[in-house]
Amino acid sequence: VETTPPSAPHPPTPQRDRADALERLGELRASIDNLDAAIVHLLAERFKCTQKVGALKAAHTMPPSDPAREAQQIERLRRLARDADLDPVFAERFLNFVIEEVIRHHRALAEGASPQALPPAAPSATPHPNGRDRP
Amino acid sequence: VETTPPSAPHPPTPQRDRADALERLGELRASIDNLDAAIVHLLAERFKCTQKVGALKAAHTMPPSDPAREAQQIERLRRLARDADLDPVFAERFLNFVIEEVIRHHRALAEGASPQALPPAAPSATPHPNGRDRP
Numbered sequence: 001v002e003t004t005p006p007s008a009p010h011p012p013t014p015q016r017d018r019a020d021a022l023e024r025l026g027e028l029r030a031s032i033d034n035l036d037a038a039i040v041h042l043l044a045e046r047f048k049c050t051q052k053v054g055a056l057k058a059a060h061t062m063p064p065s066d067p068a069r070e071a072q073q074i075e076r077l078r079r080l081a082r083d084a085d086l087d088p089v090f091a092e093r094f095l096n097f098v099i100e101e102v103i104r105h106h107r108a109l110a111e112g113a114s115p116q117a118l119p120p121a122a123p124s125a126t127p128h129p130n131g132r133d134r135p
Numbered sequence: 136v137e138t139t140p141p142s143a144p145h146p147p148t149p150q151r152d153r154a155d156a157l158e159r160l161g162e163l164r165a166s167i168d169n170l171d172a173a174i175v176h177l178l179a180e181r182f183k184c185t186q187k188v189g190a191l192k193a194a195h196t197m198p199p200s201d202p203a204r205e206a207q208q209i210e211r212l213r214r215l216a217r218d219a220d221l222d223p224v225f226a227e228r229f230l231n232f233v234i235e236e237v238i239r240h241h242r243a244l245a246e247g248a249s250p251q252a253l254p255p256a257a258p259s260a261t262p263h264p265n266g267r268d269r270p
Contacts, residue, residue, distance in 0.1 A: 017195075018195060021191055021194070021195040021197075024191055025188060025191055025192075025197075028184050028185075028187050028188050028191070029188070029204070031180075031184050032181060032184045032185065032188075033208070033211065035177050035180055035181045035184070036181070036208070036211075036212060036215075036230070037212075037215055038177050039174055039177050039178065039181070039229075040212055040215045040216055040219060040221060040226055040229075041215070041219050042170050042173050042174050042177070043174065043221055043225075043226075043229065044216065044219035044220055044221035045166075045170055046167060046170045046171070046174070047221060047222075047225075048220075049163045049166050049167045049170070050163075050167065052159075052163055053160060053163050053164070053167075056156055056159055056160055056163070057160075059156070060152075060153060060156040062156075062160075069164070073168070073171070076168070076171075077171060077172075077175055080171075080172055080175045080176070081175055081179065084175060084176050084179035085179055085183075086175060086178060086179035086182060087182075087240075090178075090182075090236055091175055091178075093236070094174075094175075094178065094232070095171070097229070097232050101225050101228070105222075
């Protein structure tokens with residue numbers, strides 16, 4: 001905290017400075033919690049969409065993975081991230097993380113198991129020689 | 136697609152069925168793209184908050200990691216995920232992924248480097264004996 005409020009009755013002290021910092025920390029954490037709740041709800045909606053995509057692809061014998069689509073998604077998210085002042089490398093890693101999770105769910109559906117019962121879809125768990133030939 | 140619209144002039148054919156499926160796939164992908172754009176913008180806002188938290192903690196010599204806070208965050212997100220019909224295991228893995236990224240950024244700030252230039256904050260790259268004792 002760089003400045004004291006105009007109405008502060010006492011000059012800053014280490015104790016007061018720290019109390020201000022803890023108050024500010026609490027405010028930031030409350031915002032982080034709000035944003036996380038929003039993100040989780042959007043992710044829930046996103047998974048509803050990808051579950052429908054998975055069912056549609058299975059019913060019409062379409063390939064589960066679509067490298068061209070994924071490349072478009074990554075390029076678009078990197079651009080959106082740059083515009084929003086977010087590290088585009090993170091945006092790409094985030095999308096890959098979510099796609100891996102979608103594949104884990106699709107695999108669980110295909111095997112008739114609960115996704116919770118499966119191990120994470122680590123690249124080492126299922127070898128994909130070209131990194132794109134997904135289940 | 137299980138049914139044809141009531142006004143369909145022709146009976147379903149494999150070609151028409153596939154065309155309907157591709158149209159539905161396009162609709163779902165458009166929704167996924169919208170949700171991803173929203174999530175990326177919320178993540179950008181979340182990183183602004185965590186960058187402020189990082190600066191605040193550095194200025195007031197607070198420990199960078201707070202296991203009690205992280206445990207609360209995980210429990211809360213798992214609960215929110217269950218209410219939103221999202222796999223709570225995924226919600227927890229998502230939060231851990233984001234926290235690792237935040238730590239990667241904080242470490243980059245501390246070292247005066249660009250986060251983009253750093254390798255991912257993989258658990259194996261920096262051993263944490265108890266999984267909580269983060270940098």
